[in-house]
Amino acid sequence: MKSLTITSHLEVYDSLEELPGNLQQLMQQAIKVRDTAYAPYSQFKVGAALLLDNDEVILGSNQENASYPSGLCAERTAVYAAGAKYPEAEIKAIAISAKSMKHQVISPVPPCGACRQALIEYEVKQEKPIGIFFMGESGKVVKANSIKDLLPLVFDNSSL
Numbered sequence: 001m002k003s004l005t006i007t008s009h010l011e012v013y014d015s016l017e018e019l020p021g022n023l024q025q026l027m028q029q030a031i032k033v034r035d036t037a038y039a040p041y042s043q044f045k046v047g048a049a050l051l052l053d054n055d056e057v058i059l060g061s062n063q064e065n066a067s068y069p070s071g072l073c074a075e076r077t078a079v080y081a082a083g084a085k086y087p088e089a090e091i092k093a094i095a096i097s098a099k100s101m102k103h104q105v106i107s108p109v110p111p112c113g114a115c116r117q118a119l120i121e122y123e124v125k126q127e128k129p130i131g132i133f134f135m136g137e138s139g140k141v142v143k144a145n146s147i148k149d150l151l152p153l154v155f156d157n158s159s160l
Contacts, residue, residue: 008149012108013141019133023093026051027133027141029059030095037061037074043101046074046109050082052089058082075115079122091122093131105136116151123147124156 013019016027026049034047041064050058060078064071075096082091098109111119111134123130129146144150 006152008152009145010149011143013143015139016135016141019141022051023095023133026057026093027095027097027135029057030097031137033059033061034074034097034099035061038063039101040064041066041068044098045101046096046098048074048078049095050078050091051093051095052082052086053092054086054089056082056086056089058085073112073115075111076118079115079118083122090126090128091119091130093133094119096132096134097137098135099137104138106139108135108140108142110134110142110150113151116147117155119147120151120154120156124154 016024019027029049030047033049034045037045037047039045039062046062048060052058058078058081060074060081062072062074063077075094082089096111098105119130123146132144132147132150133141135141148154
């Protein structure tokens with residue numbers, strides 16, 4: 001038997017103001033689009049902003065449905081829109097912000113497992129890491145240099 005140790009490197013910023021200017025702006029866009037979320041069931045709104053290598057920013061917010069599996073998270077809304085509009089562009093970074101209508105969210109909220117899987121597909125496709133920044137509605141911001149820091153044992157095309 002062998003042992004496997006998995007480590008992830010994450011950086012934690014005490015506030016949005018500690019991020020470099022362009023990433024502050026990207027997160028501000030995620031915060032703004034968060035309010036466009038359609039979340040009548042969960043009362044949990046998420047906004048995502050993708051920065052592409054062509055300097056375009058693609059926004060997404062979560063969209064719920066009474067038939068729960070039919071809804072879509074903010075991250076996948078943005079990623080799939082980017083893939084449809086700019087299929088050759090690479091994703092440089094994604095900023096994510098979450099807010100509950102029931103209580104204050106001050107802890108950083110990472111993407112769900114399904115969104116991590118969708119993001120890793122694009123990271124593998126472009127053969128370059130995607131920087132990921134996530135926060136609650138205020139407070140600390142967490143940065144991962146790659147989706148692999150959040151999903152270290154990836155399922156990708158090599159698994160098929």
